[in-house]
Amino acid sequence: MRNVGVTLGETAVLDDVSLHVGQGEFVSILGPSGAGKSTLFRLLTGALAPDRGEILRDCAPLKLDGQTFAFMPQRDALMPWRRIIDNVILGLEVQGVPRAEARARALPLFVEFGLEGFEQRYPAELSGGMRQRAALLRTVIQARPIQLLDEPSACSTRSPAHRCSAGWKTAGGPRAGPRCLSPMMCARRWPFRIASMCCRAVPPA
Amino acid sequence: MSKGRPRPAGGRLARGLPALASVVGAVLLWEIYVRLSGISPLVLPAPSRVIEQMGVNRALLWENTLPTLSATLTGFAFSVSIAFALSVALDFLPKLRRALFPIFVVSQTLPLVAIAPLAVLWFGFGLTPKILLVALVTFFPMLVALVDGYESTDPEIETLMRSMGASRWKVFRAARFPSAMPYFFAGLRISITYAVVAAIFSEYVGARAGLGIVILNAKNSFRPDLMLAAVVVSSTLTLVLFGVSALLQRALLRWREAGQTR
Numbered sequence: 001m002r003n004v005g006v007t008l009g010e011t012a013v014l015d016d017v018s019l020h021v022g023q024g025e026f027v028s029i030l031g032p033s034g035a036g037k038s039t040l041f042r043l044l045t046g047a048l049a050p051d052r053g054e055i056l057r058d059c060a061p062l063k064l065d066g067q068t069f070a071f072m073p074q075r076d077a078l079m080p081w082r083r084i085i086d087n088v089i090l091g092l093e094v095q096g097v098p099r100a101e102a103r104a105r106a107l108p109l110f111v112e113f114g115l116e117g118f119e120q121r122y123p124a125e126l127s128g129g130m131r132q133r134a135a136l137l138r139t140v141i142q143a144r145p146i147q148l149l150d151e152p153s154a155c156s157t158r159s160p161a162h163r164c165s166a167g168w169k170t171a172g173g174p175r176a177g178p179r180c181l182s183p184m185m186c187a188r189r190w191p192f193r194i195a196s197m198c199c200r201a202v203p204p205a
Numbered sequence: 206m207s208k209g210r211p212r213p214a215g216g217r218l219a220r221g222l223p224a225l226a227s228v229v230g231a232v233l234l235w236e237i238y239v240r241l242s243g244i245s246p247l248v249l250p251a252p253s254r255v256i257e258q259m260g261v262n263r264a265l266l267w268e269n270t271l272p273t274l275s276a277t278l279t280g281f282a283f284s285v286s287i288a289f290a291l292s293v294a295l296d297f298l299p300k301l302r303r304a305l306f307p308i309f310v311v312s313q314t315l316p317l318v319a320i321a322p323l324a325v326l327w328f329g330f331g332l333t334p335k336i337l338l339v340a341l342v343t344f345f346p347m348l349v350a351l352v353d354g355y356e357s358t359d360p361e362i363e364t365l366m367r368s369m370g371a372s373r374w375k376v377f378r379a380a381r382f383p384s385a386m387p388y389f390f391a392g393l394r395i396s397i398t399y400a401v402v403a404a405i406f407s408e409y410v411g412a413r414a415g416l417g418i419v420i421l422n423a424k425n426s427f428r429p430d431l432m433l434a435a436v437v438v439s440s441t442l443t444l445v446l447f448g449v450s451a452l453l454q455r456a457l458l459r460w461r462e463a464g465q466t467r
């Protein structure tokens with residue numbers, strides 16, 4: 001990201017933000033509430049276009065083809081009408097993987113994400129942390145080169161954190177390692193860098 | 206958390222009891238009033254007499270319920286199919302929506318009293334005018350329910366799906382359409398009651414058979430008891446259809462009950 005700026009309404013939400021993430025790197029973006037962390041992700045997922053600056057991937061303008069990022073929204077955005085297993089495979093389904101095959105791929109990962117026994121439940125029957133882990137699994141299983149995790153706080157509690165990080169490696173496969181952009185990520189096992197956004201956007205008086 | 210949520214035995218019966226008690230109470234008061242005042246049955250028949258007439262005329266009532274039921278269901282099925290097809294088109298083409306919505310709103314302002322005789326004049330005494338009138342009355346509520354339902358989709362779910370590279374059509378099928386289902390069923394329950402009323406009214410202005418015709422003939426021969434008997438039958442029919450759509454909703458939207466402890 002080079003000198004990216006976003007103005008929403010009257011508020012300069014992002015102003016001159018530059019960030020470089022290398023291959024295999026794990027970057028945490030820290031900042032006070034309202035600093036613009038989620039807005040960064042909205043730029044990357046194409047929900048928002050930058051007003052200034054540019055976003056590049058491998059030196060070329062970022063293509064918004066839905067092939068690059070796996071995105072975990074801040075609110076889990078689970079579909080209440082789908083069972084957990086079918087929520088988890090949503091990304092694979094969009095990629096064109098047949099449902100049966102996608103389910104078969106997802107099922108073994110439920111143990112590592114602390115969701116075993118809840119495959120056939122609806123999201124409303126899960127705890128907040130379980131919902132977050134289901135959303136994380138839905139993200140990881142897409143096996144995209146870059147993962148964007150907006151506050152995966154389910155991993156901030158101790159025991160599931162371990163299981164999650166193990167599950168993450170399993171699901172990520174033997175590749176060089178995912179590139180992750182994550183505000184507030186707890187796992188400390190990867191090459192780990194913190195980018196901070198110190199100021200909160202202040203709307204003009 | 207277990208699958209079969211324990212429900213206290215007869216719990217539903219107990220919940221329905223106050224409603225049942227108030228209905229029975231009202232009917233009893235009516236009966237007592239008629240007996241004490243000695244009012245003529247040509248003006249106000251007692252409920253016992255209405256029930257008696259239902260028994261005496263059960264063949265007549267049954268024969269005439271079937272045409273009403275078929276007009277209601279055919280008209281309603283027609284209206285729901287068109288509303289659904291159109292709602293999909295409108296969801297993809299907002300311009301079309303702005304162009305057509307005013308027409309649909311105007312269609313809702315047409316008084317049935319004027320339209321029904323015209324429909325009979327144009328389409329005769331057969332099923333066609335009934336289907337059209339039932340559709341006219343139920344089409345717009347169903348369309349609005351669907352269009353509003355699509356709009357109720359959680360924007361985060363749509364953002365998520367687009368981040369996955371989903372097409373507009375895939376987003377519609379996987380997110381917008383399921384989001385609209387609770388709205389659809391709410392619309393269905395209300396519209397089906399309108400549908401029965403519309404069917405009976407269109408029979409009343411011109412038909413060969415049907416509950417509307419029974420009511421018309423009973424009125425013309427000064428038989429309020431038979432009129433009321435037909436009214437009881439039509440109300441029962443409406444309640445049954447309402448119940449069927451509620452059951453359908455429960456069967457198809459089981460996720461809505463998930464997570465509710467009761």
Ligand SMILES: Nc1ncnc2c1ncn2[C@@H]1O[C@H](COP(=O)(O)OP(=O)(O)OP(=O)(O)O)[C@@H](O)[C@H]1O
Pocket residue numbers: 008009010011013031032033034035036037038039040074201
């Ligand atoms: N549509 C919008 N119009 C105007 N301002 C907006 C809009 N969306 C977000 N903002 C503002 O942008 C700023 C950044 O929002 P963002 O959601 O990126 O914060 P965040 O860093 O993710 O905060 P949190 O940690 O609470 O999630 C906030 O001050 C917010 O008020």
Ligand SMILES: [Mg+2]
Pocket residue numbers: 037038039074150
């Ligand atoms: Mg945020």
